[in-house]
Amino acid sequence: MVQVEIEGDIALVQIDNPPVNATGVAVRIGLVQAVKEAEAANVKAAIVFCAGKTFVAGGDISEFGKPAQLPHLPDVYQQIEDSSVPWIAAVHGTTLGGGFELAMACNFRLAQTGTRFGLPEVNLGLVPGAGGSQRLPRLIGVEAAVELATTGQMIDAQKLYDLGGLDLVFDGNPVDAAKMFAKDLPSVQSSLSTRTPAAVAPDYFDNKRIEIKKRAKGQTSPLDNLRAIEWTTTLPFSEGQPKERALHLELRDSTQSKALRHAFFSERAVGKPKAIEGGTPIDVKNITVVGGGLMGAGIAFTCLNAGYQVTLIERDQDAADAGRERIEGLIAGGVKRGKISTDKAEKLKSALTASDDYAASANADLAIEAVFEDLTVKQQVFQSLAAHMSEDAILATNTSYIDPTQIFDGIANPSRFIGLHFFSPAHIMKLLEIVKLPTTSKDVLATGFDLGKRLRKVGVLSGICDGFIGNRILSAYRRQADYLLMDGCTPKQIDDAMRGFGMPMGPYELQDLTGLQISWANRKRQAPTRSPNERYVRIGDLLCEAERFGQRSKVGWYKYQDGDRAPHEDSYVTDLIEQEAKQAGLVQTEFTNDQIVDRLLAVMVNEGARIVEEGIAERDLDVDLVKIHGYGFPRWRGGPMHYGQEIGIERVKAAMAEVVRQSPNSWVVSERLK
Numbered sequence: 001m002v003q004v005e006i007e008g009d010i011a012l013v014q015i016d017n018p019p020v021n022a023t024g025v026a027v028r029i030g031l032v033q034a035v036k037e038a039e040a041a042n043v044k045a046a047i048v049f050c051a052g053k054t055f056v057a058g059g060d061i062s063e064f065g066k067p068a069q070l071p072h073l074p075d076v077y078q079q080i081e082d083s084s085v086p087w088i089a090a091v092h093g094t095t096l097g098g099g100f101e102l103a104m105a106c107n108f109r110l111a112q113t114g115t116r117f118g119l120p121e122v123n124l125g126l127v128p129g130a131g132g133s134q135r136l137p138r139l140i141g142v143e144a145a146v147e148l149a150t151t152g153q154m155i156d157a158q159k160l161y162d163l164g165g166l167d168l169v170f171d172g173n174p175v176d177a178a179k180m181f182a183k184d185l186p187s188v189q190s191s192l193s194t195r196t197p198a199a200v201a202p203d204y205f206d207n208k209r210i211e212i213k214k215r216a217k218g219q220t221s222p223l224d225n226l227r228a229i230e231w232t233t234t235l236p237f238s239e240g241q242p243k244e245r246a247l248h249l250e251l252r253d254s255t256q257s258k259a260l261r262h263a264f265f266s267e268r269a270v271g272k273p274k275a276i277e278g279g280t281p282i283d284v285k286n287i288t289v290v291g292g293g294l295m296g297a298g299i300a301f302t303c304l305n306a307g308y309q310v311t312l313i314e315r316d317q318d319a320a321d322a323g324r325e326r327i328e329g330l331i332a333g334g335v336k337r338g339k340i341s342t343d344k345a346e347k348l349k350s351a352l353t354a355s356d357d358y359a360a361s362a363n364a365d366l367a368i369e370a371v372f373e374d375l376t377v378k379q380q381v382f383q384s385l386a387a388h389m390s391e392d393a394i395l396a397t398n399t400s401y402i403d404p405t406q407i408f409d410g411i412a413n414p415s416r417f418i419g420l421h422f423f424s425p426a427h428i429m430k431l432l433e434i435v436k437l438p439t440t441s442k443d444v445l446a447t448g449f450d451l452g453k454r455l456r457k458v459g460v461l462s463g464i465c466d467g468f469i470g471n472r473i474l475s476a477y478r479r480q481a482d483y484l485l486m487d488g489c490t491p492k493q494i495d496d497a498m499r500g501f502g503m504p505m506g507p508y509e510l511q512d513l514t515g516l517q518i519s520w521a522n523r524k525r526q527a528p529t530r531s532p533n534e535r536y537v538r539i540g541d542l543l544c545e546a547e548r549f550g551q552r553s554k555v556g557w558y559k560y561q562d563g564d565r566a567p568h569e570d571s572y573v574t575d576l577i578e579q580e581a582k583q584a585g586l587v588q589t590e591f592t593n594d595q596i597v598d599r600l601l602a603v604m605v606n607e608g609a610r611i612v613e614e615g616i617a618e619r620d621l622d623v624d625l626v627k628i629h630g631y632g633f634p635r636w637r638g639g640p641m642h643y644g645q646e647i648g649i650e651r652v653k654a655a656m657a658e659v660v661r662q663s664p665n666s667w668v669v670s671e672r673l674k
């Protein structure tokens with residue numbers, strides 16, 4: 001794990017712990033040994049560097065659920081800082097968390113051009129545990145340290161150098177650069193832990209606390225990181241560092257950190273479902289997108305931005321031109337926000353063709369259909385595509401609800417059919433449901449995952465059911481919210497309860513934002529297959545019939561004032577709810593916010609469990625990531641399935657029993673909850 005080689009008057013200390021050189025126990029033991037060996041050899045300097053594609057990318061997260069093992073990382077780094085031999089960190093790749101802390105414990109820091117630095121512990125619900133929050137303000141100042149530690153953002157080597165955090169940015173091999181540096185070693189300055197950070201404005205921390213609390217929406221680790229950095233302004237390192245360590249260990253056991261670590265590991269497991277084992281992605285270069293509306297344009301832009309050649313197809317030339325304009329608008333938006341250079345923008349534009357002729361799809365390796373949600377329209381699109389494209393080219397539908405097997409009915413080579421369900425706006429939303437048909441080949445499915453990765457999406461495998469994973473759970477969630485309305489809640493009370501839980505919006509505000517027509521259309525579509533015994537709440541339908549479609553029509557579940565997106569309660573809606581309840585002979589009762597949350601969550605967990613039991617999702621983690629990345633479920637709650645485990649299956653079971661009692665014949669309870 002750690003090898004020491006004495007070369008003349010230099011000790012070369014190499015860490016080799018794939019995949020990311022995390023500081024697991026063997027690395028910690030190796031570093032302590034390296035300090036001793038370098039001192040024994042009485043060398044002029046020790047150079048620490050890493051094998052592989054990155055310098056140390058952090059503590060070993062997989063050790064975090066277990067008791068901490070000796071030697072502890074802060075003690076190891078203290079020995080490096082206190083060593084009689086000057087240490088030089090020669091870093092490359094992503095120098096994160098424990099890696100950045102190691103570099104800060106060294107006397108000199110040299111980084112390869114392009115190296116990225118950060119303290120991502122905040123994203124795992126933690127504070128650094130080996131001096132990061134205490135040394136960083138002493139290295140680059142309090143304000144810059146707060147930016148990094150409370151957001152987990154990375155900065156590149158040049159920026160860190162400009163902030164005074166590096167001695168050198170080099171091109172080429174880290175060891176060569178460090179050896180050159182050591183030849184003419186500058187005199188060793190005071191170690192970081194002995195420095196005092198420059199003072200900040202007296203109200204700096206109070207203001208930051210307010211700002212961060214607002215931004216964090218219930219996640220506590222950004223505030224913990226702020227607190228830890230504040231200690232550097234009042235305490236010496238020798239007192240601040242043990243406090244940081246104690247907080248780090250306490251947070252490792254917190255529910256938020258467990259949830260965030262679950263999300264981290266789930267994101268790495270989600271791309272490796274059993275269903276693609278043995279599959280090899282097919283090389284895709286040219287993509288055809290059919291439909292240049294909001295969704296199609298978003299997909300086309302995302303594909304262009306990831307380096308694909310894109311052909312947009314629309315029904316006539318005017319629509320094709322409008323689609324092109326929309327995509328160019330997205331490119332221009334990227335340029336404006338500094339995300340796309342003007343050079344790249346030109347390249348993207350020239351990689352785009354817009355046409356009203358399906359013959360333009362002839363060279364495409366993959367076609368993604370994003371047209372109106374209508375079976376016949378979609379079937380016609382694929383017939384036209386199949387007439388021009390090669391029989392091996394992959395055909396993908398972006399449908400949200402329609403069974404893809406019907407969409408592709410009658411088209412040759414069913415092994416190439418797949419669903420690629422993007423979420424609107426497609427260039428922003430991270431989630432991509434990758435829908436497997438019974439006929440989809442492993443290679444085609446693997447291509448879907450490969451594409452998702454290249455588009456920087458979180459690709460989640462889904463089988464076929466009404467609404468796939470995400471919208472099926474959404475539909476259950478909304479149905480239960482409507483039952484709660486009838487039983488005594490107001491839309492505002494439900495929205496407030498769910499915001500309090502950590503959702504960015506409650507179900508009714510969200511419907512007003514996206515428009516009530518979508519769920520109205522869905523309810524109409526589901527009507528023929530809905531059991532007549534199921535409890536049905538028609539308030540949403542009545543609002544649509546009264547042309548209350550949400551924010552755009554200024555009235556929906558709430559009313560809106562001109563130029564203002566803030567929802568205001570509307571007696572029209574509360575009266576309507578009361579009337580409907582009365583007509584149904586219901587006695588409305590009061591619910592606490594906790595009861596509301598428990599019931600809505602129970603329904604989500606129940607539906608998620610059924611989805612896994614039916615084989616629509618392979619694992620609970622797939623369900624969790626769908627809700628986190630497509631529906632605003634708070635990441636620090638880990639997704640509904642993780643949350644259900646965390647609060648305990650008994651509590652979920654009890655809440656679900658209440659749900660069923662209040663709405664008999666309306667729910668299928670999962671085997672797991674039974």
Ligand code: COA
Nearest residue numbers: 019020022057058059060061062094096097098120121268
């Ligand atoms: N501890 C343990 N395992 C880690 C790890 C860590 N700190 N960081 C990454 N890994 C594992 C991943 O789980 C993955 O394992 P798998 O191949 O079995 O799925 C593997 O290393 C590669 O990671 P991945 O994220 O897929 O590679 P990447 O090249 O896309 O990204 C990093 C590399 C370092 C940028 C990214 O892994 C990362 O951000 N890691 C977390 C860093 C962090 O939070 N450090 C602070 C810890 S306190």
